Amino acid sequence: MTVEHIRGGHAAPAEDFYVDDPAHTRFDLVKEGLRRDGMEIVHYEPAFPPGRKGRVEKRIERTIAFLFALSGLLAVAFVVAYIWWPWRYELPGPGVSLASRYYTPILAATLGGSLFAMGFALAIWGKKLLPHEVIIQDRHAGPSSPDEQKLTGAAIMNVIDDTGIKRRPIIKAALLLPAAGLGAAAVAPLVGALIKNPQDGHPLLKTGWSPKLNGGKPVPLTRDDGTPIRPEDVSVGGQMTVFPGIPGGATNKYADSPTLLIHLRQEDADALRASIAESQAKLAAGAKVQLPVVDGMWENFVAYSKICTHAGCPASLYEQQTNRLLCPCHQSQFLITEQAKPIFGPANRKLPMLPLAVENGFLVARSDFLEPIGPSYWERPVEITEQEANE
Amino acid sequence: MSPKKRRFDFARLPAATGVALDERLQGATLLRRALNKVFPNHWSFLLGEIALYSFIVLLLTGTFLALFFDPSMTEVMYDGSYTPLRGIEMSRAFASSLNISFDVRGGLIMRQMHHWAALLFMAAIVVHMFRVFFTGAFRKPREMNWIVGVLLFWVGFLEGFAGYGLPDDALSGTGLRIATGIILSIPVAGTWIYLSLFGGEFPGTEIVPRLYIVHVLLVPAILLALITVHMALMVKQKHTQFPGPRATNDNVVGTRMVPAFALKTGAFFMMIFGMIALLGGLVQINPIWLFGPYKGEVVSAASQPDFYVMFLDGSTRLMPDWDLHLGPYTIPGMFWPTVVLPGILTMLPIFYPFIEARLAKDKASHHLLQRPRDVPKRTALGMMAISFWLVLTISGGNDVLAEKFDISLNAMTWAGRVGLFIVPPIAYYVTYRICLGLQQHDREVLAHGVETGIIRRLPDGRFEEVHQPLSTGHLEYTGTPVPKKMNKLGAIGPAIRGFFFPIEKAAPPPAARQVAESPAPRELEDTSKH
Numbered sequence: 001m002t003v004e005h006i007r008g009g010h011a012a013p014a015e016d017f018y019v020d021d022p023a024h025t026r027f028d029l030v031k032e033g034l035r036r037d038g039m040e041i042v043h044y045e046p047a048f049p050p051g052r053k054g055r056v057e058k059r060i061e062r063t064i065a066f067l068f069a070l071s072g073l074l075a076v077a078f079v080v081a082y083i084w085w086p087w088r089y090e091l092p093g094p095g096v097s098l099a100s101r102y103y104t105p106i107l108a109a110t111l112g113g114s115l116f117a118m119g120f121a122l123a124i125w126g127k128k129l130l131p132h133e134v135i136i137q138d139r140h141a142g143p144s145s146p147d148e149q150k151l152t153g154a155a156i157m158n159v160i161d162d163t164g165i166k167r168r169p170i171i172k173a174a175l176l177l178p179a180a181g182l183g184a185a186a187v188a189p190l191v192g193a194l195i196k197n198p199q200d201g202h203p204l205l206k207t208g209w210s211p212k213l214n215g216g217k218p219v220p221l222t223r224d225d226g227t228p229i230r231p232e233d234v235s236v237g238g239q240m241t242v243f244p245g246i247p248g249g250a251t252n253k254y255a256d257s258p259t260l261l262i263h264l265r266q267e268d269a270d271a272l273r274a275s276i277a278e279s280q281a282k283l284a285a286g287a288k289v290q291l292p293v294v295d296g297m298w299e300n301f302v303a304y305s306k307i308c309t310h311a312g313c314p315a316s317l318y319e320q321q322t323n324r325l326l327c328p329c330h331q332s333q334f335l336i337t338e339q340a341k342p343i344f345g346p347a348n349r350k351l352p353m354l355p356l357a358v359e360n361g362f363l364v365a366r367s368d369f370l371e372p373i374g375p376s377y378w379e380r381p382v383e384i385t386e387q388e389a390n391e
Numbered sequence: 392m393s394p395k396k397r398r399f400d401f402a403r404l405p406a407a408t409g410v411a412l413d414e415r416l417q418g419a420t421l422l423r424r425a426l427n428k429v430f431p432n433h434w435s436f437l438l439g440e441i442a443l444y445s446f447i448v449l450l451l452t453g454t455f456l457a458l459f460f461d462p463s464m465t466e467v468m469y470d471g472s473y474t475p476l477r478g479i480e481m482s483r484a485f486a487s488s489l490n491i492s493f494d495v496r497g498g499l500i501m502r503q504m505h506h507w508a509a510l511l512f513m514a515a516i517v518v519h520m521f522r523v524f525f526t527g528a529f530r531k532p533r534e535m536n537w538i539v540g541v542l543l544f545w546v547g548f549l550e551g552f553a554g555y556g557l558p559d560d561a562l563s564g565t566g567l568r569i570a571t572g573i574i575l576s577i578p579v580a581g582t583w584i585y586l587s588l589f590g591g592e593f594p595g596t597e598i599v600p601r602l603y604i605v606h607v608l609l610v611p612a613i614l615l616a617l618i619t620v621h622m623a624l625m626v627k628q629k630h631t632q633f634p635g636p637r638a639t640n641d642n643v644v645g646t647r648m649v650p651a652f653a654l655k656t657g658a659f660f661m662m663i664f665g666m667i668a669l670l671g672g673l674v675q676i677n678p679i680w681l682f683g684p685y686k687g688e689v690v691s692a693a694s695q696p697d698f699y700v701m702f703l704d705g706s707t708r709l710m711p712d713w714d715l716h717l718g719p720y721t722i723p724g725m726f727w728p729t730v731v732l733p734g735i736l737t738m739l740p741i742f743y744p745f746i747e748a749r750l751a752k753d754k755a756s757h758h759l760l761q762r763p764r765d766v767p768k769r770t771a772l773g774m775m776a777i778s779f780w781l782v783l784t785i786s787g788g789n790d791v792l793a794e795k796f797d798i799s800l801n802a803m804t805w806a807g808r809v810g811l812f813i814v815p816p817i818a819y820y821v822t823y824r825i826c827l828g829l830q831q832h833d834r835e836v837l838a839h840g841v842e843t844g845i846i847r848r849l850p851d852g853r854f855e856e857v858h859q860p861l862s863t864g865h866l867e868y869t870g871t872p873v874p875k876k877m878n879k880l881g882a883i884g885p886a887i888r889g890f891f892f893p894i895e896k897a898a899p900p901p902a903a904r905q906v907a908e909s910p911a912p913r914e915l916e917d918t919s920k921h
């Protein structure tokens with residue numbers, strides 16, 4: 001290493017260097033400064049020789065000056081366009097000016113162009129006109145000396161000695177109380193204010209189809225504008241997203257309630273009835289089936305929760321040919337002729353079936369869903385009785 | 392006495408200010424050291440700067456957006472300029488996002504710049520991390536800064552996700568809904584956390600205002616603190632550098648911060664800012680007015696999250712339907728790909744520097760970087776991790792791929808499931824062999840010289856290629872770049888200058904001609920002897 005080291009790893013002033021010596025050039029002072037900071041210039045070469053400018057140097061100068069001018073002009077253009085270009089959105093149509101369509105692209109072109117021109121100018125300046133230099137800086141990367149470590153360690157440990165905590169165990173023990181108490185006090189407001197008990201009102205078990213929300217009467221199936229639905233409104237093979245016919249039933253307040261109503265073709269309806277009967281028979285025989293087994297069909301109508309049992313996206317892509325429902329988020333697929341059991345993808349459970357009935361010619365939900373809709377969770381009950389669901 | 396009125400000397404003003412400041416702050420030495428700090432020159436060192444400068448753009452555009460955004464979930468009737476949505480019920484959050492896009496002058500470009508800058512921020516972090524990993528820059532003494540970097544990725548991820556949820560459009564609502572599924576999958580505490588965070592059942596009216604304060608205050612403050620620590624550690628520990636002329640483990644070789652580095656990085660900032668401005672105004676991103684307000688029953692195919700979230704979407708899609716039943720309790724299959732996997736992906740990189748040092752029994756401090764080929768196992772591991780991530784990310788868009796290329800969706804899912812276990816080991820093996828091959832070629836050139844492309848016929852009729860040795864003596868393998876072409880040796884004239892068209896005339900290559908005409912036995916080596 002070329003420099004002598006003192007405190008902090010930085011070099012001492014050279015004894016034979018006098019900063020005030022009038023013979024020193026500014027660059028001499030720069031070198032001395034570098035030397036004191038543990039740096040050394042090993043290569044320093046002006047990009048162009050001093051004196052008369054050559055052709056190449058002039059061309060570079062002109063390029064940089066042009067880019068700066070361009071940058072400035074584009075910035076002004078940005079401001080002008082920002083203020084005076086028509087910017088309000090207008091729906092395209094006959095007689096409507098298209099000028100406002102170009103507002104955002106013009107801002108981008110002028111601002112981006114200005115910044116790029118500035119960037120190029122600075123880059124060319126740095127690359128072509130600055131002196132080429134190679135500087136070596138000492139790293140001083142090692143640890144502090146063992147002496148230093150020891151002295152600092154002593155200073156820290158002395159704090160403990162000064163407090164005398166070692167000879168005053170009663171204070172030490174007593175200190176634990178406020179430490180724990182204040183820690184808890186710091187957390188309590190946040191946790192205490194935010195916390196919601198899932199057992200409190202069982203929000204996860206209830207949807208907008210609960211008759212309780214309709215004065216104890218079965219909730220009618222409605223469109224998103226709140227109009228009720230007659231069975232003949234859905235053609236054979238057709239489907240419709242339905243919402244609970246209660247105030248706000250089609251809003252995000254009941255985001256767990258959207259349901260897909262399907263009018264099955266005869267053969268599909270027969271297949272579904274057979275599937276339900278088979279599950280019921282298995283259940284009666286004590287064999288393992290996925291609960292609950294709901295016979296919720298009304299004639300050839302069936303309604304499944306739209307909320308995917310995997311992550312809660314709407315499983316809403318209905319493929320009529322294969323009778324499948326596909327969730328577009330993670331591609332779980334459900335077979336509607338087999339109680340919407342999952343046949344591909346990450347979903348594990350059937351889509352819950354809404355028990356249907358018809359009252360006064362309109363479709364209604366006999367009860368709420370007989371299981372919690374949506375994703376699985378730790379304490380999720382597999383089945384809710386019709387009585388519980390209607391409470 | 393009538394002293395002449397002293398005229399104010401403007402030329403002395405900077406010096407006088409400097410002296411006045413130093414009298415109060417004693418900063419002269421400190422300032423000089425800062426100005427003289429040496430920065431090594433290597434293009435790969437610019438990757439982290441992209442992240443830093445995108446972050447500055449994020450702060451600037453984000454402040455603008457915050458002036459006009461209203462996170463309230465109160466239902467309002469839209470009455471803005473975008474006619475197709477007029478009269479539709481939506482939250483104030485969505486309505487004010489539409490207003491930023493249509494009724495705030497220049498709001499749309501700000502919104503889109505903000506989103507593009509976020510993508511660039513995350514992408515730059517990832518690529519910067521690759522650089523640090525593959526060159527071994529994370530080794531002692533820089534493990535702490537590596538950990539800060541890993542945290543920056545995840546905090547940036549959280550920040551991006553919170554921002555994605557704010558506009559309350561159909562996509563952001565779908566993202567939040569999936570988040571509820573993820574939270575619910577956590578054993579025991581899932582329902583508690585879910586209801587507490589959302590203040591009731593999804594979506595409720597609490598989550599967007601809460602995400603807003605998280606997005607504009609809490610997480611940016613953490614990001615800013617982590618970035619400050621990241622920079623401070625870098626300044627304190629100084630840059631790493633590639634081995635090369637004069638570069639040792641005890642020095643830093645490069646240019647001073649001022650003016651050379653400052654000009655370069657200033658230029659880079661302008662270009663990144665310019666790039667984001669161009670993207671923000673010319674390339675549409677997240678057109679929320681096409682998605683419409685969030686409704687629980689609405690979703691469309693091709694609902695993809697931002698690219699840095701796609702690997703988790705992919706892992707969720709690939710996971711089989713394995714719910715675990717423990718008596719009356721359930722651990723949903725979703726728990727593994729969305730909670731456990733990210734946990735592993737956080738802890739593994741955090742501990743990697745210590746694991747590697749322990750296995751290599753390496754306690755030394757390293758300031759010289761390694762070329763990826765010189766550490767084949769690490770490079771291969773890194774490529775294995777990247778290929779794992781790529782399979783997941785591609786699977787995150789498998790529905791789009793299936794549709795565009797007319798492949799069965801189920802086949803795509805199965806390809807991902809199988810690929811996740813097969814592709815990474817292949818990537819490991821192939822990378823490992825490539826590293827060894829590159830090393831081998833370096834050694835070959837060091838021993839025998841550069842291929843000249845000149846074929847010589849020997850008296851006995853055999854042909855051989857003439858090699859140009861790099862030195863008359865023996866050359867050690869040092870892990871530095873080895874010239875592989877004759878023009879790198881100056882034997883053939885340097886490449887002709889000029890970007891779009893040559894700005895100089897090509898000189899005849901004297902050295903090559905000389906080699907061809909009169910092969911000097913001392914310089915040319917007979918490769919058949921080796």
